Amino acid sequence: MALILLGKTRCLLCSNPIQSGEDVVAFPAFLPTTHELTFFSDAPFHRICFDADSRNESVNKLYRKYREIWDSRPKHLNKMEEIEAWGRKAFKNFPP
Numbered sequence: 001m002a003l004i005l006l007g008k009t010r011c012l013l014c015s016n017p018i019q020s021g022e023d024v025v026a027f028p029a030f031l032p033t034t035h036e037l038t039f040f041s042d043a044p045f046h047r048i049c050f051d052a053d054s055r056n057e058s059v060n061k062l063y064r065k066y067r068e069i070w071d072s073r074p075k076h077l078n079k080m081e082e083i084e085a086w087g088r089k090a091f092k093n094f095p096p
């Protein structure tokens, strides 16, 4: 998840620092850097800025799909290399 330092970290849409008490949207690095929406990957935003952006539905849809795949991982996997091997297969066709 994107690291947020209140009063320092800037919203990538309006460039203003995110202040304490402001509603925030932050995504982990869930898209490859070559994806058209990579701007939203590993990045924080004010909720109000994100909701006003025309790309928000596409981003939410992709992120839901990402979570769905991630949440489907077999619970018996607990070694990092097992999880990574599973992830390579599970995310082979993500993003669509």
Ligand SMILES: [Zn+2]
Pocket (backbone or CB within 6 Å): 011, 012, 013, 014, 015, 016, 045, 046, 049
């Ligand atoms: Zn903002």
